Amino acid sequence: MSGTDALPISRPNRTAELLVPALLGGLILAYFALPFVAFLSRTGAANITAGLSTPETQHAIRNSLITAPIATAISTVLGVPLAYVLARRSFPGKRLVEGLVVLPLIVPPVVGGAMIITAVGRFTPIGSAAAAVGVPLTDSLLGVVLAQTFVAAPFVIITARAGFGAIDERLEQASRSLGYGPLATFRNVSLPLAHGAILAGIVLTFARAIGEFGATMMVAYNPRTMPTRIWVDFIAGGIDAIVPLALTLLGITLVVLAAVQRLARVPTVIDR
Amino acid sequence: MTLELEGVSHRYGDELAVSDVSFGAEPGELVGLLGPSGCGKTTLVQAIAGHVRPTAGRILLRGDDVTDTPPERRHVSVVFQRPTLYPHMTVSENVAYGLAARGMDREERDARTRDYLDLVDLEEQCDSYPTELSGGQQRRVELARALAPQPDVLLLDEPLSGLDPTLRERLRDEIARIQRETGVTTLFVTHDQEDAMALADRLVVMNDGRVAGSGHPRRLYDSPPTPFVASFLGRSNTLSGTVVNQDPLTVAFGDAELSLDGTNLRRSEGETVLCHVRPKDLSFAPAETNGASVSVTGEVKRIVDLGRRYDVTLETRTGDEVVVEEPARPPSRDESVSVSVPGDCVTVFDGEQSDSSRLS
Numbered sequence: 001m002s003g004t005d006a007l008p009i010s011r012p013n014r015t016a017e018l019l020v021p022a023l024l025g026g027l028i029l030a031y032f033a034l035p036f037v038a039f040l041s042r043t044g045a046a047n048i049t050a051g052l053s054t055p056e057t058q059h060a061i062r063n064s065l066i067t068a069p070i071a072t073a074i075s076t077v078l079g080v081p082l083a084y085v086l087a088r089r090s091f092p093g094k095r096l097v098e099g100l101v102v103l104p105l106i107v108p109p110v111v112g113g114a115m116i117i118t119a120v121g122r123f124t125p126i127g128s129a130a131a132a133v134g135v136p137l138t139d140s141l142l143g144v145v146l147a148q149t150f151v152a153a154p155f156v157i158i159t160a161r162a163g164f165g166a167i168d169e170r171l172e173q174a175s176r177s178l179g180y181g182p183l184a185t186f187r188n189v190s191l192p193l194a195h196g197a198i199l200a201g202i203v204l205t206f207a208r209a210i211g212e213f214g215a216t217m218m219v220a221y222n223p224r225t226m227p228t229r230i231w232v233d234f235i236a237g238g239i240d241a242i243v244p245l246a247l248t249l250l251g252i253t254l255v256v257l258a259a260v261q262r263l264a265r266v267p268t269v270i271d272r
Numbered sequence: 273m274t275l276e277l278e279g280v281s282h283r284y285g286d287e288l289a290v291s292d293v294s295f296g297a298e299p300g301e302l303v304g305l306l307g308p309s310g311c312g313k314t315t316l317v318q319a320i321a322g323h324v325r326p327t328a329g330r331i332l333l334r335g336d337d338v339t340d341t342p343p344e345r346r347h348v349s350v351v352f353q354r355p356t357l358y359p360h361m362t363v364s365e366n367v368a369y370g371l372a373a374r375g376m377d378r379e380e381r382d383a384r385t386r387d388y389l390d391l392v393d394l395e396e397q398c399d400s401y402p403t404e405l406s407g408g409q410q411r412r413v414e415l416a417r418a419l420a421p422q423p424d425v426l427l428l429d430e431p432l433s434g435l436d437p438t439l440r441e442r443l444r445d446e447i448a449r450i451q452r453e454t455g456v457t458t459l460f461v462t463h464d465q466e467d468a469m470a471l472a473d474r475l476v477v478m479n480d481g482r483v484a485g486s487g488h489p490r491r492l493y494d495s496p497p498t499p500f501v502a503s504f505l506g507r508s509n510t511l512s513g514t515v516v517n518q519d520p521l522t523v524a525f526g527d528a529e530l531s532l533d534g535t536n537l538r539r540s541e542g543e544t545v546l547c548h549v550r551p552k553d554l555s556f557a558p559a560e561t562n563g564a565s566v567s568v569t570g571e572v573k574r575i576v577d578l579g580r581r582y583d584v585t586l587e588t589r590t591g592d593e594v595v596v597e598e599p600a601r602p603p604s605r606d607e608s609v610s611v612s613v614p615g616d617c618v619t620v621f622d623g624e625q626s627d628s629s630r631l632s
Contacts, residue, residue, distance in 0.1 A: 173323050174356040176343035178421060179373030188369075192360045 051244030060229035068210035075153035087164035113218025143220030156201035163197020280329035304472025349418035
């Protein structure tokens with residue numbers, strides 16, 4: 001009875017409630033969409049196939065497709081266990097570790113790149129030692145991977161940590177009591193239950209890695225990746241010159257995103 | 273003893289959660305661990321399961337000290353308050369989970385899984401996912417999963433809380449039946465005294481991290497060793513009285529005197545004692561003249577109609593608040609009434625001390 005009484009009164013309120021977020025949200029959404037649409041509208045003017053057929057461009061695509069997955073894999077393999085420990089344990093110095101994890105997010109990429117050079121550059125002990133055995137850490141694909149990992153790894157760590165944190169610890173305790181050690185419990189329970197969050201983190205990390213410019217430019221301006229190539233093309237030929245490569249970069253990221261989302265549906269996923 | 277706790281204490285930082293707790297469980301026994309929220313019950317469960325290392329004391333399983341043994345090597349199964357079924361596994365995969373860990377081959381595992389799903393009457397749901405089951409069914413699967421590896425000890429940590437009353441009672445009966453059929457040594461942890469009384473062979477009542485009393489449920493209820501047990505195990509009224517005579521012990525409530533024969537409690541005249549009496553033992557009938565009961569007068573403050581009875585709260589002339597359970601016709605508010613307190617239903621406590629004497 002109160003439902004029918006309350007409806008006429010509450011309806012105008014409901015609309016007003018939604019009005020403010022709709023207006024504010026609409027503004028920011030329009031601001032996201034506008035540059036996108038404006039940029040895409042330039043595609044007609046550019047000759048995409050011609051733009052993508054130069055050897056420089058193809059090298060850049062190849063380099064990006066080699067380095068970004070490697071950086072993502074390194075970030076995931078090293079980062080996910082760390083994320084689990086951060087979600088589950090408290091230990092002395094945990095705050096410091098948490099600070100270190102977000103440090104690459106706070107530091108501007110170009111500064112991050114400068115920091116990497118000061119640590120592993122050609123004239124540092126590590127850098128010169130590596131160069132001496134034939135694996136230079138700067139101006140090489142390895143340098144690109146180092147820069148990408150530095151900038152992109154926090155995404156998978158932070159997202160996976162949130163995913164592990166959302167699992168009720170008792171599910172893991174039950175597994176231990178049912179006879180499984182910590183590693184088996186991680187594999188059987190924690191990992192499958194957090195896999196949605198981990199995959200989301202992997203996608204974010206990959207997108208960040210393949211689009212990485214600032215740190216990469218400092219650490220390995222050569223060999224060119226897609227973002228550094230885009231910069232070079234832009235300096236030489238303006239907006240229209242970069243449209244083909246920019247669209248390819250966007251396309252790759254979207255394909256990876258779609259593929260991962262698709263993949264995540266395959267096992268019995270819990271929509272939560 | 274299948275399970276034994278020896279002087280177990282645990283601190284979280286500066287806070288003492290459990291203090292010097294010792295009790296045990298005989299093979300096949302169902303021990304109820306009863307206490308209010310925050311009394312340290314869950315810490316004990318965690319310690320027995322091996323998820324918490326107690327700061328002091330020992331935990332023994334079948335005579336072996338397991339205080340430092342990791343949970344996976346203890347053979348202790350836990351059913352938690354909130355469901356912990358694995359949402360990415362089917363019902364039978366959940367039940368079989370603990371069997372695979374023990375290296376059981378597939379055929380045996382399937383047979384055992386079927387047996388235990390049969391035990392909780394859920395064979396039909398074996399291919400469902402936990403989210404497709406009702407709350408009660410989830411609890412039963414959880415029981416099956418905990419029991420399938422045939423643990424030495426089953427820990428039930430508030431398995432009935434959060435269920436509606438009908439389901440709660442049904443599941444309680446189910447737990448009693450399953451425990452009887454499997455004969456598994458069980459520690460049933462609850463804050464609900466009715467659940468504890470209904471299920472347990474033996475009760476351990478905890479308060480503030482310590483054991484406040486233990487024993488057979490009915491004996492604990494009838495002759496509580498401490499005021500806490502008296503008030504937590506069922507309802508209890510506290511009347512403060514003054515000792516007016518030692519032999520026989522006679523206590524005065526205002527100007528009414530009650531002679532408590534057969535007590536061995538030694539109190540000097542003029543001392544104040546606490547007398548506990550259950551609301552169900554009080555009545556508005558006039559006191560018997562033979563001195564076996566006494567009339568206490570007071571004014572009716574509140575009357576609550578609970579359907580099957582009335583709870584009448586009155587304030588006595590000495591300032592104590594007393595609840596009387598009255599099945600039929602309650603007095604009216606502000607009415608001055610006298611309540612008959614039967615001497616053989618009174619337990620005398622010495623202030624805050626735990627020694628007591630049952631008069632009978």
